[in-house]
Amino acid sequence: MIRKVMVSLAAAAALVPTAHAESGWHLVNMTQGVTDISRRIYGLHMLIFWVCVAIGAVVFGVMIWSLVVFRKSKGAVPDTTMVHSTKVEIVWTAVPVAILIAMAVPAARTLVELEDTRNTEITIKVTGFQWGWQYDYLADGVLFFSRLDRQSDAARHLLSGIDPTTIDHYLLNVDNPLVVPADTKVRLLVTAADVIHSWWVPAFGMKKDAIPGYVNELWFKVDADKTGLYRGQCVELCGRDHGFMPIVVDVRTKDDFKAWLKSTADAQKQAAAPQQPAAAAPAAG
Amino acid sequence: MAHGSHAASDAHDDHKPHGWRRWVFATNHKDIGTMYLIFAGTMFFIGGLMAMVIRLELFKPGLQFVDPMFFNSMTTMHALFMIFGAVMPAWTGLANWQIPLQVGAPDMALPRLNNFSFWILPFAFTILGATLFVPGGGPSGGWTLYPPLSLQASESFPMTIFAIHLMGASSILGAINVIVTIMNMRAPGITLLRMPLFVWTWLITAYLLIAVMPVLAGAVTMLLTDHFFGTTFFTAAGGGDPVMFQHIFWFFGHPEVYILILPAFGVVSEIIPTFSRKPLFGYEAMVYATASIAFLSFIVWAHHMFTVGMPLAGQLFFMLSTMLIAIPTGVKVFNWTATMWKGSLTFEPPMLFAISFLFLFTIGGFSGLMLGVVPADYQYHDTYFVVAHFHYVLVPGAVFSIMAAVYYWLPKWTSRMYDMTLAKWHFWLSAIFVNVLFFPQHFLGLAGMPRRIPDYATQFTDWNMVSSIGAFGFGLSQLLFPYIIWKCVKSGAPAPSRAWEGAHGLEWELPTPLPYHTWETPPSAAVIARGAEH
Numbered sequence: 001m002i003r004k005v006m007v008s009l010a011a012a013a014a015l016v017p018t019a020h021a022e023s024g025w026h027l028v029n030m031t032q033g034v035t036d037i038s039r040r041i042y043g044l045h046m047l048i049f050w051v052c053v054a055i056g057a058v059v060f061g062v063m064i065w066s067l068v069v070f071r072k073s074k075g076a077v078p079d080t081t082m083v084h085s086t087k088v089e090i091v092w093t094a095v096p097v098a099i100l101i102a103m104a105v106p107a108a109r110t111l112v113e114l115e116d117t118r119n120t121e122i123t124i125k126v127t128g129f130q131w132g133w134q135y136d137y138l139a140d141g142v143l144f145f146s147r148l149d150r151q152s153d154a155a156r157h158l159l160s161g162i163d164p165t166t167i168d169h170y171l172l173n174v175d176n177p178l179v180v181p182a183d184t185k186v187r188l189l190v191t192a193a194d195v196i197h198s199w200w201v202p203a204f205g206m207k208k209d210a211i212p213g214y215v216n217e218l219w220f221k222v223d224a225d226k227t228g229l230y231r232g233q234c235v236e237l238c239g240r241d242h243g244f245m246p247i248v249v250d251v252r253t254k255d256d257f258k259a260w261l262k263s264t265a266d267a268q269k270q271a272a273a274p275q276q277p278a279a280a281a282p283a284a285g
Numbered sequence: 286m287a288h289g290s291h292a293a294s295d296a297h298d299d300h301k302p303h304g305w306r307r308w309v310f311a312t313n314h315k316d317i318g319t320m321y322l323i324f325a326g327t328m329f330f331i332g333g334l335m336a337m338v339i340r341l342e343l344f345k346p347g348l349q350f351v352d353p354m355f356f357n358s359m360t361t362m363h364a365l366f367m368i369f370g371a372v373m374p375a376w377t378g379l380a381n382w383q384i385p386l387q388v389g390a391p392d393m394a395l396p397r398l399n400n401f402s403f404w405i406l407p408f409a410f411t412i413l414g415a416t417l418f419v420p421g422g423g424p425s426g427g428w429t430l431y432p433p434l435s436l437q438a439s440e441s442f443p444m445t446i447f448a449i450h451l452m453g454a455s456s457i458l459g460a461i462n463v464i465v466t467i468m469n470m471r472a473p474g475i476t477l478l479r480m481p482l483f484v485w486t487w488l489i490t491a492y493l494l495i496a497v498m499p500v501l502a503g504a505v506t507m508l509l510t511d512h513f514f515g516t517t518f519f520t521a522a523g524g525g526d527p528v529m530f531q532h533i534f535w536f537f538g539h540p541e542v543y544i545l546i547l548p549a550f551g552v553v554s555e556i557i558p559t560f561s562r563k564p565l566f567g568y569e570a571m572v573y574a575t576a577s578i579a580f581l582s583f584i585v586w587a588h589h590m591f592t593v594g595m596p597l598a599g600q601l602f603f604m605l606s607t608m609l610i611a612i613p614t615g616v617k618v619f620n621w622t623a624t625m626w627k628g629s630l631t632f633e634p635p636m637l638f639a640i641s642f643l644f645l646f647t648i649g650g651f652s653g654l655m656l657g658v659v660p661a662d663y664q665y666h667d668t669y670f671v672v673a674h675f676h677y678v679l680v681p682g683a684v685f686s687i688m689a690a691v692y693y694w695l696p697k698w699t700s701r702m703y704d705m706t707l708a709k710w711h712f713w714l715s716a717i718f719v720n721v722l723f724f725p726q727h728f729l730g731l732a733g734m735p736r737r738i739p740d741y742a743t744q745f746t747d748w749n750m751v752s753s754i755g756a757f758g759f760g761l762s763q764l765l766f767p768y769i770i771w772k773c774v775k776s777g778a779p780a781p782s783r784a785w786e787g788a789h790g791l792e793w794e795l796p797t798p799l800p801y802h803t804w805e806t807p808p809s810a811a812v813i814a815r816g817a818e819h
Contacts, residue, residue: 025747029732030731067630080562104604104605114663115600158350159349171740205664211521213521213527214521235736243737
C-alpha cells in the first residue's frame with residue numbers, strides 16, 4: 001500500500017515544473033563499483049539485506065497473521081495462560097545468534113582484506129581543506145588543488161538564476177581531477193588542514209575521514225577495463241561549503257597515467273623554475 | 286472500594302496555589318508532568334518547523350531559500366531541539382505522571398527538585414533558540430559538535446555550551462528523582478519484579494542518564510576551554526586529539542540513543558497487552574533484555590565512527606558488540622509479537638501507534654544491523670541511509686510511542702475521552718507520511734547522497750521531492766495532535782476510571798475524576814493484586 005502511495009505521490013511530484021536531465025527513480029541501491037573490494041562490499045550489503053528481508057517476512061508475517069486472525073471483532077478469545085515459554089525463548093535467542101555469526105564471518109573477512117595496505121604501487125597524499133582537496137603524488141613531485149568547477153560554482157549560489165539541470169554534473173565536477181592508473185593498487189594517505197573532512201568515492205567502496213593531525217590510509221585497485229571518471233563528495237560536515245567539495249577521479253590505463261604524470265611533473269617543474277631567481281632577489285637586496 | 290476512604294478525604298485535601306503560582310511553584314507530580322509534556326510538544330513543533338526548512342530547501346536542486354550556513358544551523362538545532370527539547374522532556378513528563386500512579390506513591394520523592402529540573406528547561410531552550418539571532422547565527426557544526434569545526438562557531442558557541450550544560454543538569458536531576466521514587470516509594474507489596482515495564486524501563490533509563498550526561502558535560506566543557514582558555518584537548522597542533530572528542534561524545538551518545546528509546550519499549554509493553562487482552566509474554570525476559578541493551582550501549586560507541594581510521598581489532602570489536610544488540614532487541618520484538626498471538630485484539634489509537642512502532646522500529650533495527658557491518662558501513666556512513674535509519678527508530682520509534690502513551694493515558698489524566706475518529710486520522714496520516722518521508726532516504730543514501738548538505742546533484746532530485754512531500758504531509762498532520770488534546774480537555778465525554786477494557790495496573794484502580802493527590806494511603810494488597818497483572 002505504501003508503495004502505491006509513493007507511486008501516486010511520485011506522479012504528483014512529476015507535475016512540479018522542474019525539468020531535469022535524467023530521471024533518478026532507478027537510483028535505489030548501492031553501486032557495485034569498479035573494484036574487487038567494492039563488489040565484495042556490495043555482496044555483503046545484499047547478503048545482510050536479504051537476511052533482513054527473510055527475518056522481516058517471518059516476523060511481520062506472524063504480526064500480520066495476529067492482526068488479522070486474533071481480532072476481538074472476529075470473536076477471538078484471549079489465551080491468558082500464554083505468558084512464558086522457556087523453550088520458545090531459547091529458540092528465538094539461539095537462532096539470531098547463529099544468523100549473526102553467519103553474517104559476522106564474511107564481514108570480518110572482507111574487513112581484514114580491506115585494511116590490508118601492503119604492496120601498494122603508488123602513494124598519493126590527499127589533504128582536505130575548507131573547501132576542496134589537495135593531491136600530492138609523493139614520489140613524483142606532482143601537487144595540485146582540486147575544487148568545484150566554475151559552472152557549478154556559479155549556479156550553486158542562493159537564487160543564482162541558473163538552472164542546475166543545465167549544468168554538466170552539477171556539484172560533482174572539479175577543475176583538476178585526481179588521476180590514477182587502473183589495475184594498480186593505489187594508496188591514499190588522507191589528512192586535513194583545518195577541520196575534519198571525509199574522502200569518498202562510492203564506486204571504489206572506500207571512505208576515510210581526513211582529520212587534522214592524523215594520516216589515515218585507504219587503498220583501491222580499479223579493474224583494468226574500468227577506466228573513466230568516477231565521482232564522489234566530502235561526507236563529513238566541514239562548514240559552510242561542505243556540500244560543494246566534490247571528488248573526481250580520472251582512472252587511466254597504466255601507460256596513459258605514466259605519460260600524464262611525466263608531462264604534469266615537467267610542467268610543474270617549469271612553472272616553478274623561473275621563480276627561483278625572483279625569490280632569491282629580496283634576500284640579496 | 287478499597288480506596289474509597291482516601292478518595293473521600295481527597296476532596297478537602299485538594300488545596301493548591303491558583304493562577305500562575307500553581308505552575309511556577311508546582312510540586313505536584315501531575316502538574317509538573319503536564320508542564321513537561323506541554324514543553325515537549327512546543328519544542329516538537331519548533332524542531333519540526335526547522336525540519337520543514339530543511340526539506341523545503343532540499344525539495345529541488347539549487348539553493349532557493351536559505352544560505353548554507355543557516356541550513357547547517359537548521360540541521361544542528363533541529364537535532365538539539367528534538368532530542369533534548371522534545372523526546373527527553375516528553376519521557377520525563379510521562380515518568381512524572383505515571384510512575385507515582387503505577388507504583389502507588391503519593392508523589393515523586395523530591396518534589397522541589399522536580400520543580401527545579403523542569404524550570405531549567407525553558408531557560409536552556411531560550412538561550413539555545415536565541416543563538417539564531419546573534420552575529421554569526423546559530424551553531425552550525427552539527428549536534429555532534431565535532432571539533433575543530435564546532436570551535437569555528439562565533440557568538441553562538443558559549444550560549445550553546447551553556448544551554449547543553451543546563452539540559453544535562455535538568456536530565457540528571459530528573460533521573461535522580463525517578464530512581465529515588467522507584468527505589469523508596471513503591472507501595473508495600475510492589476516488589477521490583479512486580480513493577481510495570483514502563484517503570485522498569487524508566488529506572489534503567491535513569492541510570493543511563495546519570496552515567497552519561499556528565500560525560501557530555503565534560504566533553505563540551507573541554508570544547509569551551511579549547512575555545513576560550515587556550516587548552517588544546519582536541520587540537521592536534523597543540524598535542525590534542527580531535528578523534529578523542531568523538532570517542533567521548535559517542536560514549537555519551539550511544540547510551541543517549543537508548544535513553545530515547547527504552548521508555549518507548551516500556552510504553553509499548555503496557556499498550557500491547559491491554560489491547561490484546563492478554564498478559565505481556567515473557568515479562569522477566571523483557572526486564573533482562575532491557576538491562577542487557579543498557580549494558581551493551583556502553584560498549585558499542587565507536588560504531589558511529591568506523592571511518593576515523595581505527596585499528597582493525599577495534600573495528601572488529603565494535604562490529605561484533607554492535608551485532609550483539611540485535612539479540613535482546615529481537616527478544617523484545619518477539620515477545621511483543623507473542624503477546625498479540627492468541628490475543629483478542631482491538632485497534633484503538635494507542636494500539637495503532639504501538640503496532641506501527643512494532644513494524645517501523647523493526648525496520649529501523651534492520652538498517653541498524655546493516656550499519657553495524659563495518660565494510661558495508663564504509664559505504665553507508667554519513668549518507669542519507671544513516672539519516673533514514675535513525676529517523677525510523679526515533680520518529681515511528683520514540684515519537685510514535687510517546688503519542689501512543691498520551692492517547693493511552695490521556696483519559697486517566699483528564700478523566701475525559703478524546704475524539705477517537707480524529708485520533709485515528711492522526712494515526713493514519715502520520716503512519717503513511719512518515720514512510721513517504723523517510724523510506725526514500727534509504728535510496729538516496731545508497732545512491733550516494735551525503736547527509737548534511739544543503740544542495741545536491743541532480744540525479745537525487747526525484748526521491749528528495751518525494752521525501753519533502755512526505756515531510757510537509759507529516760508536519761501538517763501533527764497539528765491534529767494538540768487539537769485533539771485540547772478538544773478532549775475542553776469537551777471530551779467523561780471517561781470511566783478504567784478507560785480501556787483490557788487495562789491492568791494500579792493507575793486504572795484510581796477513581797475518576799482523578800483526584801489532585803493520589804495514593805496518599807498506599808493501595809491495599811487486594812488493589813495491588815488486581816493491578817499487578819502485567
